Amino acid sequence: MESDPNLSEMVHLTPWVAMYHSPDWLHRGQQFADRACQRLLSIPSDLALSVAESPWLCQRWLRPRYESQLTQHRPHLPQLDPLEAGIVEQLRHRGVAAASLADLDIPGTAEFWEVAQRVAAALAERSHHPAFAHCHTLTASRADVMAAPQLFWWGGAPRLLRIVEAYLQLPVAYDGLSFYYSCADGRVAGPRKWHRDKEDWRMLKIAVYLHPVNRDGGPFESMLPEANQTLRSHGTSPYPTFQHHQVKALLGEDSGIWRTQCTGTAGTVIFADTATYFHRGRPPERTPRAAIFYGYFSHRPKHPFYGGRSPLTQAQIRQLAASLPPASQRAALWRDYLPIPGRWIPKNRLRV
Numbered sequence: 001m002e003s004d005p006n007l008s009e010m011v012h013l014t015p016w017v018a019m020y021h022s023p024d025w026l027h028r029g030q031q032f033a034d035r036a037c038q039r040l041l042s043i044p045s046d047l048a049l050s051v052a053e054s055p056w057l058c059q060r061w062l063r064p065r066y067e068s069q070l071t072q073h074r075p076h077l078p079q080l081d082p083l084e085a086g087i088v089e090q091l092r093h094r095g096v097a098a099a100s101l102a103d104l105d106i107p108g109t110a111e112f113w114e115v116a117q118r119v120a121a122a123l124a125e126r127s128h129h130p131a132f133a134h135c136h137t138l139t140a141s142r143a144d145v146m147a148a149p150q151l152f153w154w155g156g157a158p159r160l161l162r163i164v165e166a167y168l169q170l171p172v173a174y175d176g177l178s179f180y181y182s183c184a185d186g187r188v189a190g191p192r193k194w195h196r197d198k199e200d201w202r203m204l205k206i207a208v209y210l211h212p213v214n215r216d217g218g219p220f221e222s223m224l225p226e227a228n229q230t231l232r233s234h235g236t237s238p239y240p241t242f243q244h245h246q247v248k249a250l251l252g253e254d255s256g257i258w259r260t261q262c263t264g265t266a267g268t269v270i271f272a273d274t275a276t277y278f279h280r281g282r283p284p285e286r287t288p289r290a291a292i293f294y295g296y297f298s299h300r301p302k303h304p305f306y307g308g309r310s311p312l313t314q315a316q317i318r319q320l321a322a323s324l325p326p327a328s329q330r331a332a333l334w335r336d337y338l339p340i341p342g343r344w345i346p347k348n349r350l351r352v
């Protein structure tokens with residue numbers, strides 16, 4: 001498993017600025033200690049996942065509860081315009097859909113784009129520093145995101161929440177963003193392996209590419225439905241991960257028939273159901289990839305202890321959400337609406 005750079009920030013007492021001045025051996029020691037700490041803190045949520053995935057509990061309680069929520073919410077589903085309906089249709093057929101910032105035309109996009117480019121440039125510069133020489137991916141910090149609130153606001157746009165609600169068929173939780181700068185080192189680690197996300201029965205990630213992404217630039221890849229089913233039947237655990245060569249051994253060398261590879265220009269927006277479908281960020285080989293990934297699932301997710309993993313604290317989310325419309329605020333503050341046991345289990349701190 002790979003430790004999540006966002007989450008390391010929560011438990012990690014050494015700011016990256018200070019690490020600039022640490023000798024290499026000390027930096028590696030700190031990383032090792034952080035990982036060990038995150039693994040320990042993740043034990044309760046890993047145990048809770050095992051319990052929730054036990055066939056008896058799943059079939060007797062969690063699935064009936066999910067189906068009843070779907071039935072109750074059916075009369076309240078939003079009306080979609082043709083663009084939104086087209087995205088939902090693609091998602092239902094292939095688990096992935098593409099649009100552009102221009103297509104979506106969300107208010108505030110120009111400001112969003114400007115600050116996103118600024119943060120991407122800062123991460124690119126940071127990636128050249130020796131303190132980050134061992135990182136395959138850099139993530140925008142809590143301070144970076146708080147200094148650029150337009151990033152958070154863009155993801156809470158009513159249009160995006162309508163698309164998510166229509167796909168999930170349930171009220172939506174907006175789980176914030178992770179801003180990644182993925183280095184062109186070809187390394188296979190963490191979310192660069194094939195995996196499924198664990199937050200809910202279904203969920204959506206919305207990714208925005210901040211510069212052109214071609215085949216060698218780390219495109220997002222998602223398994224097509226039939227191949228996904230084959231892969232799901234080959235795991236030894238509910239959420240297995242696979243190396244790319246293992247997937248090719250199972251599904252064949254011609255990956256064009258079993259996956260969607262999402263290349264695109266700057267400003268491409270990818271919608272993907274990352275809970276149902278195996279997916280990965282293809283390791284970038286020639287050019288680094290800067291992209292923002294927004295997370296969404298149902299307002300009462302199956303495994304809430306895998307959500308809430310953006311770099312922000314709940315108080316910071318509350319502060320940023322205050323500028324959103326009421327329905328988006330409710331989506332962003334989903335943790336406040338959880339029943340008590342869901343809030344007590346500490347958040348998992350490992351990404352994949």
Ligand SMILES: [Fe+2]
Pocket residue numbers: 191195196197274279
């Ligand atoms: Fe993922």
